[in-house]
Every structure is written in C-alpha cells, then in structure tokens.
Amino acid sequence: MIKRIGIITLLLSFVLGSTIYAHSGRTDSSGGHNCSAKSQAKGLCSGYHYHNGGTAESSHKSNSTFTTPTQSSDKDCSDFSSYEEVVEYWNSKGYTKENDPERLDGWGNTVDDGIPCEAPSGYDTSKINHSPAQIAKITAENDKATGEKEGYSVGYTAGYSDTTKNTSANGSDDYIQGYQSGYEKGYLEGNNKLHADKEKAKQTGYEFGAKQDQLVIPDTFKANTSLQESFTIGFNEAVSERDEKKKAEYAALGYQDGKDENDGRPPKNIKDLYIASYNEGFEKGQSELKVEYKKQGYEAAFTMLIYKKPQLETDKYVGWYKEGFESNKEIKEIQDDAYNLGLQGEAFQIPDKYQKAKVIFDEYYHLGKKEHATKQEEKRTTATASTVAGMGIIGWFARRFYVARKMAS
Amino acid sequence: MGLYRSICYSVEDAFVKMMTRKKDPSMVREKVMTYRSEKENKKYVKKSKNKIGS
Structure with missing residues (x-):
C-alpha cells in the first residue's frame, strides 16, 4: 500500500511538476495555495496567496503549458536560504520576466511580474534584474x-x-x-x-586708464555688457585717480605762482580741469599773500597815529596794506578808552591788552587829560562866582536888616 | 535905581514889621519915613556938593 501511494505520488509530481511555483507547494483551482512552514521560515511567503493572477484559468493554463525543467540544476524558491540569495541568483543568471527558464517567476508563464519567488513585504525590488521597479529607477x-x-x-x-x-x-x-x-x-x-x-575686466580697464584718456574697449569684453561696464568702471577709476593727482600738482604750481607774484598763466596744452586747478591754486596763493599784507597794515595801525604809506614792491601790496590798516577797528576802542581814562583824571597806566598800541594810547590819554583839566578849571570858576554871589546876597540882606533895625529903634 | 530902592524898602519894611509887632504901627511908620527922608536929604546934599565941586 505504501509503495502504491509512493508510486502515485511520484507520477503525480512528475505529471504536475510544472505547476509548482517558485516555492514549493501546488496551487489549487483558484491559482493559490497556503504557504508551507518551510517557505514561511525562509521568509518567502506567508499564509494563503495567489500566483499568476490567481485564477483557475491560469492554473489550468499553466497545466496546459507544462514544460519540464531545461536543466538538471533547475532551482526552485525553496532551494534558497533567504530572498537575498534568490535575487543574487536571479541577477547572476541575467534572468528577466521574459527570460526565466527556471520559472522562479511564476510557473512557466512567459510573462509574469518579473519578481522571482515571493518578495518580502517592503523589499526594494529595484535590486532585481529588469524588475519594473529597477526599470523605473x-x-x-x-x-x-x-x-x-x-x-x-x-x-x-x-x-x-x-x-x-x-x-x-x-x-x-x-x-x-x-x-x-x-x-x-x-x-x-x-x-x-x-x-x-568682471574683476579681470575692471583691472584691465584700470591698467588702460592709467596710460591713456581715450576709452577703447578691447574685443574680449565687447561681447558681454557687464564686462564692458566693468572695464569702463576700471578705466574711469584710473583716469579719475590720474586726474586727481595731476590736479593736485597744478594746484600746487598755481599756488606757488600766486605766492611768488608770477604772471598767473597756466602751462599750455593741458586739460581744462588742470587749468581750473592751476587757477584755483593761483587764487589761493594770491589770497594768502593779500592776507599777509593786510595783516601787516592791520598791525601797523597800532603803532601809527596817522597812516603812512609803506615802502612795498608793488602798489597792489600797498593797497592791501592800507586796506588792512583801515580795517583795524580796535584802534577806535583803544582811543576811546585812553581818552576816557584821561578825561576822568585817572593816572596814566596802559592796560596790558593795549601795550602794542602805546603811542595811540598815550596820545589819546593826554587829549582826555587836557579836556579834564579844562573842565576842572571851569568848575572852579563857577564855584567862585557862586560863592561871591551868595555872599553879596547875604550882605545885602544884612544891610537891609541893619537899616530896618535902625528905623525900628 | 527906583526899582532897586523899592526892593530894598520892601525887604526893610518886612524886617521892621517883624521887629515892631507890639509897637504902634503909625509911630513906626513915622520913624521909618523920618529916617528915609533924612537919608534922602543927606544924599541929595552930598550929590549937590559933588556937582559944585566938579
């Protein structure tokens, strides 16, 4: 009996061998089956599941397309200890869903999902050769x-x-x-x-500007507006710096000419802005010269009672000197203070602040003193006259009293 | 000189009046007039002598 069962089982397995899927266990009429304990332990499947869409038709179809394994080393899913091994084997063989001679993906179907055996839940199927996930990736x-x-x-x-x-x-x-x-x-x-x-263009522009005034943009920078702008900025910067330096030089030259009383004509063939700087410097030099002579005149006013024309090189200097002399308003104050001091009859004493104007102070003090003396004299005369008049009146009244007394006795 | 003499007389009258409050005014006036007449006469005589002398 046991032998019969063994023979029948062997025959059935031989006949229906092609219906076995990637892992062991046959499908039922619905195209599915329960996962065996062995496959579950390897993580190849779990519980009842379907293969090839899970229809009875596919099951029947698979039966009708049954083929025997082409190689004696044909493997099925239960031959692997883990799913990584399955994938490694699949990839090493270059299998795809169209090229699956060992029917690891489905049971002899030419078109399946391209995933050998049963991938564990969450498994990255893009590792599987030619899998849809891999193709998508x-x-x-x-x-x-x-x-x-x-x-x-x-x-x-x-x-x-x-x-x-x-x-x-x-x-x-x-x-x-x-x-x-x-x-x-x-x-x-x-x-x-x-x-x-741009930085390079600016630097190049700067170097050009340091040598020339005319802006010529090299072809290298003409293609790009930004580069042109940078070149121009660098160029203008250098020109500006050069101009500033030159302006300072011409201003100094003009200043010296102004101080030295030269003709005040700037050098020829120079830029207008350089001429302007020269003129500015010249004016400054002349202005300082004027200040110097005016100051001389101003100071001289402290030492002179009346203006005396100085011995100077030009009439222009004399004019400036006189202008300074006449602009000295301190003199009037000194004169007034000195005069008042004398007028009040105070002793002659020059305040420190008027030491430099000793001559003027002395003169006006004595003028005031003279006026003071005159006023004093007038006062004395008036007082004497008043006294005499008073005494006359008193005498007159005394006489009237004397007469009245005589008449009354 | 008339004005000066009038002023002198007025002032002298005031003094006399002040000094003779308790005396008879008519008598006082008589004295004053007498004094002034004598003075005038003396003055007149003196003037006449001066004129004759010159």
Whole structure:
C-alpha cells in the first residue's frame, strides 16, 4: 500500500511538476495555495496567496503549458536560504520576466511580474534584474541626469548673463528635479565666473586708464555688457585717480605762482580741469599773500597815529596794506578808552591788552587829560562866582536888616 | 535905581514889621519915613556938593 501511494505520488509530481511555483507547494483551482512552514521560515511567503493572477484559468493554463525543467540544476524558491540569495541568483543568471527558464517567476508563464519567488513585504525590488521597479529607477535616474545636464547649461548661461533666475521646466518630476538642481549649480558657477571675469575686466580697464584718456574697449569684453561696464568702471577709476593727482600738482604750481607774484598763466596744452586747478591754486596763493599784507597794515595801525604809506614792491601790496590798516577797528576802542581814562583824571597806566598800541594810547590819554583839566578849571570858576554871589546876597540882606533895625529903634 | 530902592524898602519894611509887632504901627511908620527922608536929604546934599565941586 505504501509503495502504491509512493508510486502515485511520484507520477503525480512528475505529471504536475510544472505547476509548482517558485516555492514549493501546488496551487489549487483558484491559482493559490497556503504557504508551507518551510517557505514561511525562509521568509518567502506567508499564509494563503495567489500566483499568476490567481485564477483557475491560469492554473489550468499553466497545466496546459507544462514544460519540464531545461536543466538538471533547475532551482526552485525553496532551494534558497533567504530572498537575498534568490535575487543574487536571479541577477547572476541575467534572468528577466521574459527570460526565466527556471520559472522562479511564476510557473512557466512567459510573462509574469518579473519578481522571482515571493518578495518580502517592503523589499526594494529595484535590486532585481529588469524588475519594473529597477526599470523605473533607471528611467528616473536617466531623466534626472538629463535634466541636470540641461539645467546646468541653461543656468550657467543665465548666471553668466546675470539675469533673473528661471528654473521652470517641462518633463517628468525627476527631470524637473534634476533640471532645477543643475540650473542652480550652473547659475552659481556662471555667476561666479561672471564676477571673476568682471574683476579681470575692471583691472584691465584700470591698467588702460592709467596710460591713456581715450576709452577703447578691447574685443574680449565687447561681447558681454557687464564686462564692458566693468572695464569702463576700471578705466574711469584710473583716469579719475590720474586726474586727481595731476590736479593736485597744478594746484600746487598755481599756488606757488600766486605766492611768488608770477604772471598767473597756466602751462599750455593741458586739460581744462588742470587749468581750473592751476587757477584755483593761483587764487589761493594770491589770497594768502593779500592776507599777509593786510595783516601787516592791520598791525601797523597800532603803532601809527596817522597812516603812512609803506615802502612795498608793488602798489597792489600797498593797497592791501592800507586796506588792512583801515580795517583795524580796535584802534577806535583803544582811543576811546585812553581818552576816557584821561578825561576822568585817572593816572596814566596802559592796560596790558593795549601795550602794542602805546603811542595811540598815550596820545589819546593826554587829549582826555587836557579836556579834564579844562573842565576842572571851569568848575572852579563857577564855584567862585557862586560863592561871591551868595555872599553879596547875604550882605545885602544884612544891610537891609541893619537899616530896618535902625528905623525900628 | 527906583526899582532897586523899592526892593530894598520892601525887604526893610518886612524886617521892621517883624521887629515892631507890639509897637504902634503909625509911630513906626513915622520913624521909618523920618529916617528915609533924612537919608534922602543927606544924599541929595552930598550929590549937590559933588556937582559944585566938579
């Protein structure tokens, strides 16, 4: 009996061998079966599950397309200790859902899901050769790479032109993501390159400006407006610096000429702004010279009672001297103070602040003193007259009293 | 000289009046007039002598 059962089982397994899926266990009429304890232990499946869509038809169909294994080393899912081993084997053989001679993916179906055996829940199926997940992953990576490349190019151009960022793009999400990433990178690099080139253009412009006044932009920088501007800025900066230096030189020359009483004519064939600086310096020199002579006249006013024409080189200096002499308003104050001091009959004493005007102070003090003496004399005369008059009146009244007394006795 | 003499007389009258409050005014007036007449006469005589002398 046991032998019969063994023979029948052997025959059935031989006949229906092709219905066995990636892991051991046959499917039922619905195309599914319960996971065996062995497969569960290996993590290949769990509980009741379907294969190939799980229909009775597929089961029947699979029966009808039954084929025997092509190799004696044909493996099924129960031959592997883990699912990683299954994937490794699958990948090493270069199997795909179309090329699955060992029927690890389904049971002899030419088209299945491309996943050998039963992938554990949450398993990254993109590791599986030619799996839909892997194909999708590769496509996404390719899209992203393409987007990055194209975005970088556009971004670099935009960054170098220093235009506003515009990361909008059309395509798959991965393409757009790659495009934006590449654009940002390209924009930054382009912009950095632009700044470096601008700095270089500015420096070149500066070197040109240090040598010449005429602005000639080299062809190298003509292609880009920003570079042209930088070159021009550097050029103008150098020209400006050179001009400032020259202006200072001509201003000093004009100043010296002004001080030395030269003709005041600037050198020939120089820029108008240099001439202006020369004239400015000349005016300054003349102005200082004038101040000097005016000061001399001003100081002289402290030592003279009346103006005396000085012995100076030119009439212009004499004019300035006189102007300074007449502008001295302190003299009037000194004269008044000295006169009042004398008028009050005070003793002669020059205050420290008037020491430099001793002559004037002395003169006006004595004028005041003289006036004081005259007034004193007038006062005395008036007092004497008053006394005499008073005494006369008293005498007259005394006489009248005397007469009255005589008449009354 | 008339004005001066009038002023002198007025002042002298005031003094006399002040000194003779308790005396008879008519008698006092008589004395004053007598005194002044004598003075006038003396003055007149003196003037006449001076004129004759010159």
